[in-house]
Amino acid sequence: MATGRTHRPATRSRGIPEATVARLPLYLRALTALSERSVPTVSSEELAAAAGVNSAKLRKDFSYLGSYGTRGVGYDVEYLVYQISRELGLTQDWPVVIVGIGNLGAALANYGGFASRGFRVAALIDADHALTGKPVAGIPVQHTDDLEKIIQDNGVSIGVIATPAGAAQQVCDRLVAAGVTSILNFAPTVLSVPDGVDVRKVDLSIELQILAFHEQRKAGEEAAGEAAVPAAARKQPAADQGPDGDVPAVMPA
Amino acid sequence: MATGRTHRPATRSRGIPEATVARLPLYLRALTALSERSVPTVSSEELAAAAGVNSAKLRKDFSYLGSYGTRGVGYDVEYLVYQISRELGLTQDWPVVIVGIGNLGAALANYGGFASRGFRVAALIDADHALTGKPVAGIPVQHTDDLEKIIQDNGVSIGVIATPAGAAQQVCDRLVAAGVTSILNFAPTVLSVPDGVDVRKVDLSIELQILAFHEQRKAGEEAAGEAAVPAAARKQPAADQGPDGDVPAVMPA
DNA sequence: CGCTGTGAACCATTTCACAGCA
DNA sequence: TGCTGTGAAATGGTTCACAGCG
Numbered sequence: 121m122a123t124g125r126t127h128r129p130a131t132r133s134r135g136i137p138e139a140t141v142a143r144l145p146l147y148l149r150a151l152t153a154l155s156e157r158s159v160p161t162v163s164s165e166e167l168a169a170a171a172g173v174n175s176a177k178l179r180k181d182f183s184y185l186g187s188y189g190t191r192g193v194g195y196d197v198e199y200l201v202y203q204i205s206r207e208l209g210l211t212q213d214w215p216v217v218i219v220g221i222g223n224l225g226a227a228l229a230n231y232g233g234f235a236s237r238g239f240r241v242a243a244l245i246d247a248d249h250a251l252t253g254k255p256v257a258g259i260p261v262q263h264t265d266d267l268e269k270i271i272q273d274n275g276v277s278i279g280v281i282a283t284p285a286g287a288a289q290q291v292c293d294r295l296v297a298a299g300v301t302s303i304l305n306f307a308p309t310v311l312s313v314p315d316g317v318d319v320r321k322v323d324l325s326i327e328l329q330i331l332a333f334h335e336q337r338k339a340g341e342e343a344a345g346e347a348a349v350p351a352a353a354r355k356q357p358a359a360d361q362g363p364d365g366d367v368p369a370v371m372p373a
Numbered sequence: 374m375a376t377g378r379t380h381r382p383a384t385r386s387r388g389i390p391e392a393t394v395a396r397l398p399l400y401l402r403a404l405t406a407l408s409e410r411s412v413p414t415v416s417s418e419e420l421a422a423a424a425g426v427n428s429a430k431l432r433k434d435f436s437y438l439g440s441y442g443t444r445g446v447g448y449d450v451e452y453l454v455y456q457i458s459r460e461l462g463l464t465q466d467w468p469v470v471i472v473g474i475g476n477l478g479a480a481l482a483n484y485g486g487f488a489s490r491g492f493r494v495a496a497l498i499d500a501d502h503a504l505t506g507k508p509v510a511g512i513p514v515q516h517t518d519d520l521e522k523i524i525q526d527n528g529v530s531i532g533v534i535a536t537p538a539g540a541a542q543q544v545c546d547r548l549v550a551a552g553v554t555s556i557l558n559f560a561p562t563v564l565s566v567p568d569g570v571d572v573r574k575v576d577l578s579i580e581l582q583i584l585a586f587h588e589q590r591k592a593g594e595e596a597a598g599e600a601a602v603p604a605a606a607r608k609q610p611a612a613d614q615g616p617d618g619d620v621p622a623v624m625p626a
Numbered sequence: 627c628g629c630t631g632t633g634a635a636c637c638a639t640t641t642c643a644c645a646g647c648a
Numbered sequence: 649t650g651c652t653g654t655g656a657a658a659t660g661g662t663t664c665a666c667a668g669c670g
Binding site for chain 2: 141142144145146148149150170171172207208209210212214216222223224226227228230231233234236237238239277278301302303304308310312316318320322323324325326327328329330331332333334335336337338
């Protein structure tokens with residue numbers, strides 16, 4: 121979900137639904153694997169299984185791109201790989217900067233998945249002078265002072281923020297001012313950006329919390345009756361009121 | 374969204390929409406920040422701004438939890454923190470294991486956001502004997518051989534997979550067999566799991582590809598020269614290199 | 627009066643089911 | 649005949665707009 125105020129009201133011309141765009145990389149990955157095994161064609165059923173979706177959805181998705189299949193046969197793997205790559209803009213080179221070279225930033229710099237598609241880590245940037253010049257994943261870290269120059273010299277339009285939360289907005293502002301128009305944010309903060317700038321966020325803690333929600337519910341169902349919930353809680357900075365079951369509760373204070 | 378074949382047919386009783394659940398951690402984070410600043414109450418408008426959503430959505434979301442606000446006033450911060458925490462299951466302790474202690478696994482182990490909520494890193498597991506016993510983030514890495522025992526001894530129900538793609542399904546199967554019912558997957562693979570097991574995935578490469586799609590489109594619009602997005606993005610025309618020739622993204626390890 | 631809570635309208639996405647082509 | 653491509657229905661989510669309460 122793009123976070124920024126990026127609600128393009130009506131994506132003119134080739135309006136591909138956002139949900140479809142989000143699945144294209146999935147199809148691409150599955151197709152790439154098939155391509156490596158020299159599989160010439162796939163049916164929507166097979167490809168859907170490999171991508172983890174159902175076949176009707178896949179066919180509908182592809183129908184937004186055009187009619188690239190052959191009835192009675194399926195899809196040509198190589199051809200589809202190319203079409204999807206092109207649609208995603210992966211047939212061009214995307215220089216990317218990573219700002220914040222801590223544990224996570226270093227992991228990202230080393231992540232093979234970047235280079236393998238159209239992405240290229242153009243620079244690593246950190247505010248810590250002690251890191252400046254030190255190579256991480258074979259690339260010397262540069263100092264934040266030079267951020268603007270780095271962006272401009274490399275024609276970077278995509279930035280990755282892996283700084284602590286406190287620094288993220290500031291870094292974001294500088295990236296945007298320097299010309300970056302797409303940001304992948306790993307810092308646990310809501311970034312505000314001007315219109316026209318896309319932000320996507322990845323938040324580990326949020327993902328875990330969503331899992332916890334479902335996990336909790338499973339535990340509840342399991343113990344059919346009430347009064348279940350194992351030895352719970354160790355958290356309680358909560359408000360005065362705070363039994364367990366949801367009392368019709370009225371606000372305290 | 375949860376990836377696994379986890380279509381629970383009818384979430385009875387407290388049917389909180391998935392989309393709402395996904396936003397609760399966002400609200401919680403914003404509320405926690407307010408709580409730290411000792412702000413007693415917030416309006417839906419203010420809280421929505423802090424969480425990066427609009428106020429109508431926020432109010433609708435909260436209405437699924439119950440009526441925790443006061444008309445004419447707003448929401449009591451502490452009380453809401455408690456209610457949302459409880460709803461998400463964060464009032465209990467969730468031991469988590471991280472499998473695959475490469476760059477990413479180490480970054481995750483060091484990630485403060487885990488511990489700060491109800492999550493506790495119960496164990497780090499890796500297949501590399503050279504790592505066994507070595508402390509990462511203060512926790513000694515254990516060997517994959519002991520995976521089942523570790524899961525059971527610690528009562529772990531949430532597992533994080535940060536292994537290379539090739540090992541992910543196997544690790545997943547073992548985790549599930551040992552009793553794990555929620556998985557956060559960082560490996561670029563579609564995991565198949567039995568019903569009742571939730572899988573969420575985080576894929577860096579996919580996020581970047583989605584950004585690239587929008588970025589490419591911006592470049593196109595710009596060329597059309599309209600009274601649109603001023604964004605001064607520039608990117609290398611880039612050699613429209615071959616359609617394929619890319620390697621499957623493999624996670625660092 | 628101000629702000630929450632919520633029915634109802636609206637919009638996006640998914641699923642169904644089948645027509646139509648190779 | 650088999651599988652794609654796609655209208656149409658169903659579902660899920662968002663936004664509107666205002667009634668109702670503190």
